[in-house]
Every structure is written in structure tokens, then in C-alpha cells.
Amino acid sequence: MMRLERRSHVPLHLAIIAPLAAILTALLLAAGLIAAADVNPLTAYGEMVNGAFGSRLSIAEMLTRATPLVFTGLAAAVAFRARLWNIGGEGQFFVGALITAWIGHSLEVPGWIGVPILMFAGMAAGAALLAGPAFLRLRFGVDEVVTTLLLNFIVILFVGLMIEGPMRDPLAFGWPSSVPVDGDYRLPDLIPRTRLHIGLLVAIAAAGAVWLILARTVFGAETRAAGLNASAAAFAGISLPQTIMGVALLSGALAGLAGSVEVMGVTAGVTTTMSPGFGYAGIVVAMLAALHPAGVVAAAVFVATVFVGADAMSRATGVPSFIADVIVALCLLTMIVALLFTTYRVRR
Amino acid sequence: MSDAIDLLLNTSLWASVLRIATPLIFGVLGALLCERSGVLNLGIEGIMTMGAMSGWLVVYMGAPLLVGLIFAALCGAMMGLLHAILTVPLGLSQHVSGLGITLFASALAYYLYRLLVEVGDLPPTIEAFKPLDFPVLSEFPVLGPILFSQALPTYLALTAVAVMAYVLARTPLGLAIRMTGENPHAVEAQGLNPIRIRIGAVVVGSALMAVGGAFLTTTAFNSFFPGMVQGRGWICIALVVFAGWRPGKALIGAMLFAFFDAFQLRLQTTVEGVPYQLFLMAPYVLSIVALVLVARRAEVPAALMAPYRRGER
Numbered sequence: 001m002m003r004l005e006r007r008s009h010v011p012l013h014l015a016i017i018a019p020l021a022a023i024l025t026a027l028l029l030a031a032g033l034i035a036a037a038d039v040n041p042l043t044a045y046g047e048m049v050n051g052a053f054g055s056r057l058s059i060a061e062m063l064t065r066a067t068p069l070v071f072t073g074l075a076a077a078v079a080f081r082a083r084l085w086n087i088g089g090e091g092q093f094f095v096g097a098l099i100t101a102w103i104g105h106s107l108e109v110p111g112w113i114g115v116p117i118l119m120f121a122g123m124a125a126g127a128a129l130l131a132g133p134a135f136l137r138l139r140f141g142v143d144e145v146v147t148t149l150l151l152n153f154i155v156i157l158f159v160g161l162m163i164e165g166p167m168r169d170p171l172a173f174g175w176p177s178s179v180p181v182d183g184d185y186r187l188p189d190l191i192p193r194t195r196l197h198i199g200l201l202v203a204i205a206a207a208g209a210v211w212l213i214l215a216r217t218v219f220g221a222e223t224r225a226a227g228l229n230a231s232a233a234a235f236a237g238i239s240l241p242q243t244i245m246g247v248a249l250l251s252g253a254l255a256g257l258a259g260s261v262e263v264m265g266v267t268a269g270v271t272t273t274m275s276p277g278f279g280y281a282g283i284v285v286a287m288l289a290a291l292h293p294a295g296v297v298a299a300a301v302f303v304a305t306v307f308v309g310a311d312a313m314s315r316a317t318g319v320p321s322f323i324a325d326v327i328v329a330l331c332l333l334t335m336i337v338a339l340l341f342t343t344y345r346v347r348r
Numbered sequence: 349m350s351d352a353i354d355l356l357l358n359t360s361l362w363a364s365v366l367r368i369a370t371p372l373i374f375g376v377l378g379a380l381l382c383e384r385s386g387v388l389n390l391g392i393e394g395i396m397t398m399g400a401m402s403g404w405l406v407v408y409m410g411a412p413l414l415v416g417l418i419f420a421a422l423c424g425a426m427m428g429l430l431h432a433i434l435t436v437p438l439g440l441s442q443h444v445s446g447l448g449i450t451l452f453a454s455a456l457a458y459y460l461y462r463l464l465v466e467v468g469d470l471p472p473t474i475e476a477f478k479p480l481d482f483p484v485l486s487e488f489p490v491l492g493p494i495l496f497s498q499a500l501p502t503y504l505a506l507t508a509v510a511v512m513a514y515v516l517a518r519t520p521l522g523l524a525i526r527m528t529g530e531n532p533h534a535v536e537a538q539g540l541n542p543i544r545i546r547i548g549a550v551v552v553g554s555a556l557m558a559v560g561g562a563f564l565t566t567t568a569f570n571s572f573f574p575g576m577v578q579g580r581g582w583i584c585i586a587l588v589v590f591a592g593w594r595p596g597k598a599l600i601g602a603m604l605f606a607f608f609d610a611f612q613l614r615l616q617t618t619v620e621g622v623p624y625q626l627f628l629m630a631p632y633v634l635s636i637v638a639l640v641l642v643a644r645r646a647e648v649p650a651a652l653m654a655p656y657r658r659g660e661r
Contacts, residue, residue: 325455
């Protein structure tokens with residue numbers, strides 16, 4: 001009879017091996033699907049790596065894609081640590097983007113003041129959007145998974161309403177788009193003549209800040225306690241409602257910042273298709289990082305590699321680019337199994 | 349205003365209520381069965397997508413419509429088995445595993461669709477289920493066209509409600525399932541295996557969800573396209589809470605919900621000057637409101653989301 005025994009602490013080598021093993025397993029499983037498309041999986045994976053790392057331009061493109069994933073990954077990691085199931089990253093991303101475009105279109109201050117103001121506005125919007133479900137959970141006991149998920153649909157419809165109505169850009173051709181942020185508030189390029197912008201540095205700074213908050217502040221200790229054992233935390237005198245609300249505001253703000261930075265750095269205006277599921281992919285990023293802020297940056301780069309690489313691979317081999325979503329989803333499933341082995345050991 | 353009243357008196361509105369409710373009835377029954385055994389199944393959105401794709405695909409490849417529904421159920425059961433293995437014997441987080449299943453099942457469905465189906469400018473179509481025509485009964489004023497002119501899957505859904513209600517409330521199996529959701533240790537003490545009961549409930553529940561998805565591609569529409577489930581799975585999760593984990597109330601909840609949906613669809617075409625997105629938001633807003641209304645007095649299965657490990661308290 002085998003049974004599981006909780007480890008007292010997770011050894012470092014296991015913490016590093018777990019995500020690698022999970023990714024490898026996911027790639028092996030997805031190889032079967034690639035083979036079903038009559039393409040050699042090794043060729044396909046080679047094309048993917050090439051598509052994400054093959055040139056200066058592709059690396060820049062991959063890092064551009066990783067930037068919002070760092071923010072949404074941090075948002076999920078912060079929330080999941082306290083067992084606040086924020087699945088609304090997608091909606092928070094969009095409200096952050098929308099308010100940034102709205103204010104950024106008519107704001108008349110210099111860029112160096114305006115950019116922080118717009119970031120703050122995006123964070124406030126994201127935080128406000130998650131404060132609602134957090135309040136409903138604390139006040140009425142409504143499960144936040146369902147409310148945050150449903151809010152994603154409501155927000156996307158709201159974005160559609162705004163960009164076809166009050167915020168419509170009269171100069172945009174084809175698909176409706178919101179008015180763009182003023183040129184003063186476009187984030188400068190990090191690598192010239194690519195789409196990569198200094199938002200990446202903001203994202204890395206955010207990961208550092210979140211790490212400091214979680215590891216070095218009382219609030220961080222309280223969130224960890226709330227996530228590990230809520231009743232024990234309450235017994236120790238931690239106010240759970242305050243902690244959960246604090247976590248919600250931080251998590252929502254991070255996801256809102258993702259949208260704000262994406263607008264100022266990449267798209268200028270808001271469209272309903274500007275996010276290929278950044279909010280949902282953020283959950284995978286957070287889990288692959290085992291909810292650790294430093295791991296989030298690495299995991300975001302991996303997930304961005306899969307997405308950008310799969311597009312290139314699809315063009316070269318004809319394998320449908322949905323394979324990227326399959327790989328990322330498989331990574332989530334294999335990672336939670338891998339995490340089981342890092343937190344428990346098998347005893348006979 | 350009189351427009352709205354005219355709409356309410358229209359039989360075609362009421363006939364469409366049952367039609368719109370059908371995928372929700374399957375989905376909510378499936379979610380309810382899983383949760384009654386103690387397992388939250390957030391895989392529902394992806395399982396419905398997988399059901400929609402797989403059911404449509406075999407019909408597109410030449411199988412009869414009924415085989416499409418059965419194949420969808422099998423595919424849903426496979427996804428359910430995966431969720432069950434991860435959450436029941438392994439005891440992993442039901443939230444995270446369920447979301448993983450949703451991401452995986454939808455991605456796999458889209459991937460296989462692109463791989464196996466030649467998509468031109470328009471998505472290819474199949475010959476969908478047609479409304480059945482009961483002679484005499486469908487001639488009945490008002491109720492006739494509402495109750496007796498639906499397609500076969502709608503009657504299957506109504507039958508499933510009755511079967512589920514009977515099995516859960518009146519059979520030893522149902523008692524065992526409900527007990528597993530309340531107190532798996534007591535089940536173990538009775539000499540039954542709570543792990544097996546949970547796996548079985550999740551597998552069967554997921555099959556039902558997938559049939560709900562297949563309804564979309566074999567009856568409501570006749571083609572498959574990405575994003576077509578549109579949060580119906582999440583709405584079902586909300587409806588289970590609203591229904592207090594009871595099949596009969598789940599039917600009423602799904603119908604109520606479908607009524608508002610049918611009503612807003614028709615209002616869209618009659619009321620001018622209101623952005624259509626506001627109408628489309630209504631179902632999601634309504635689900636949240638319904639959750640808030642019942643949350644305080646919800647009788648959640650006591651062992652929902654609590655993994656069971658033998659000999660562990």
C-alpha cells in the first residue's frame with residue numbers, strides 16, 4: 001500500500017526539476033498530436049524554437065508577448081497563494097487597457113507624468129473589478145471562481161460596446177478599435193525597430209516588488225498563512241477579510257497593469273482581439289512558477305516561446321497553431337501532478 | 349412596452365425557451381452529479397466544447413446523428429476520467445485541475461477540428477436534428493407547439509432530469525453518491541468505496557456535459573466554430589448552486605434562465621437605440637445575481653472540494 005507523506009520543506013533541486021519535468025512530459029504528449037498531422041515532432045519543435053529565438057526580431061517578438069504574461073502570471077500567483085481563485089485576469093486586463101486608452105487619449109500632461117498616471121489608472125480599474133467578486137465572497141459566500149469567470153464575458157462585451165460607441169476611433173479601418181493613447185504616452189522601444197518596449201522592464205520590476213511584498217512584509221506573511229490554513233490564520237489574529245481583500249486589490253491591479261502596459265507599449269488602441277487569452281495563460285504561468293514571483297518571469301518566457309514559436313511553426317509545417325494552446329494546457333495539468341511530488345513523498 | 353408584452357404572448361418565444369434550455373439542462377445535470385459526489389468540475393466549459401466538436405465531427409464524417417451524441421458522451425467521459433484521476437485518487441486542487449481540463453479540452457477540440465476538417469470561407473455544415481412532429485399533440489393550442497415540436501435531444505434532456513432525480517433520491521446508488529458528497533468516511537464505513545463512486549459520478553457527469561455541448565452543433569446550429577460554447581458551462585456551474593443541487597430545481601433554473609435569454613434575443617430586434625452588447629451581457633449578469641440571491645442559504649454538499657484519503661481525517 002502506497003501512501004503520500006507531506007514533506008516538511010521542498011528541496012531546491014525538486015523545485016527546479018518539477019516544472020522542467022512537467023514541460024518535458026507535456027511536449028512528449030503533444031508530440032503525438034503533431035505526428036498525427038504527418039509532421040515530425042522534432043522538426044516541429046525545432047521550428048518553434050527557431051520561431052521564438054531564431055533572430056533578433058523573433059526574440060523581441062517573444063519578449064513582447066511575455067510582458068503581459070508576467071503581469072497576469074503575477075496576478076494569478078498572488079491570488080492563488082492566498083487561495084483566492086482569481087480567474088478573471090482576462091477581464092481585469094481589458095478594463096486596464098480600456099481606461100488607459102480612454103484617459104490617455106485626452107490627457108494633457110508631459111509623458112513622464114502621464115505614463116505613471118495611466119499605469120495607476122489601469123491598476124485601479126483592475127483592482128476595482130476584482131474587489132467586486134472578493135466582496136461577494138466575503139459578504140455572501142459567493143464562489144469567486146464563477147463570478148470572476150462570468151465577469152470576463154461581461155467585460156469583453158462592455159469593451160465591444162465602448163469601442164463601437166463612445167470610444168470608437170473614427171480613423172480606424174476594418175475591425176472597430178478604440179481611440180489610441182496620445183503619442184506622448186507610448187512606451188519607448190527597448191530594442192529599436194522591434195515591437196519590444198520598456199514595459200518588459202516594468203514587468204520584471206513588478207515581479208521583484210511582488211517578491212519583496214510576499215517575502216518581506218507582514219502582509220506577505222498573512223497571505224501565505226491565509227492560503228495554508230485559513231482557520232489557523234484567523235486563530236492567530238490575522239483578519240482574513242482584510243487579507244483577502246488586500247490580495248484581491250493587488251492581484252487585480254497587476255492584471256489591470258498588464259492591459260495598461262499593452263496599450264501604451266504595443267496596440268495604442270483597444271480591440272476585443274488584443275488579448276489571445278493573456279488572463280487565462282497567466283494561470284498556467286503562475287502554476288508553472290509554483291506561484292513564485294521569480295519563477296513567473298521564466299514561465300512567462302516559456303509560454304510566450306510556445307505561442308510565438310507555434311505561429312512560426314504553423315506557417316512552416318502546416319500544423320494548426322492551436323497546438324500552442326494544447327501544449328500550454330497540458331503543461332498546467334502535468335505541472336500540478338509534478339507539484340504533488342514536490343510537496344509529498346511516496347512511502348510504502 | 350406593449351412590444352414586450354406581445355413578445356411574452358408569442359408561442360415561438362416559449363418554444364425557443366425549451367430549445368435554449370436544452371444544453372444548459374445537460375450541463376447543469378452533469379455538474380450537479382459531479383458536485384453531489386463531492387467533486388467540483390470546472391472542466392465543464394472545455395468538456396462542452398469537446399462534446400460540440402466531437403459529436404459534430406463524426407456526423408460530418410458520415411455517422412448518424414444519434415451516434416454523434418454517443419460519441420460526444422464518450423469523449424466527455426474521457427475528459428471526465430482525466431479530471432477524476434487528478435482530483436480523486438491524487439487529491440489535487442479541483443479548481444486548478446478543472447481549469448486545466450477546460451483549457452486542454454477546448455484547445456484539443458480546436459486543434460483536431462483544424463486538423464481533420466477542411467475549412468473554407470464558411471464552416472462546413474451537417475444535416476442537424478429536426479423538430480419531431482407528433483401528430484395530433486402538436487396541433488394542441490399553445491402547449492402543442494411548445495412541448496411537442498422539439499428536437500429529439502430536448503426530450504432526452506427532460507428524460508435525463510427525471511432519471512437523475514429518481515436515481516439520486518430513490519435508489520441505493522443515489523444514496524451512496526449523495527453520502528460520498530457529504531461524508532465519504534461514512535461511505536467507507538458502509539463497505540463502499542468513495543473513490544470509485546466519485547470517479548464514476550465525474551465520468552458520467554462529464555458525459556452529460558458533453559452531450560449538452562453536442563446539442564449546440566447537432567441541433568441548435570449545424571456547424572462548429574471556436575468559442576461557440578460562450579460561457580454556457582460557467583453558467584451551468586452557477587445554476588447548480590441556484591438549484592440547490594436538486595435536479596428538479598435545476599430544470600426550473602435552466603428554463604428560467606433560457607426564458608430571459610430568449611426574451612432578450614427578441615428584445616434586441618424590437619427595441620432600438622440600446623447597444624446589443626447590453627442584451628448579451630444579461631445572461632452573465634443574471635447568473636451572478638442568482639448566485640448572490642441563494643448564496644446565504646445554499647446547502648453545499650459538505651465534502652465538496654475536500655479530497656478523500658483513506659484513513660486521513
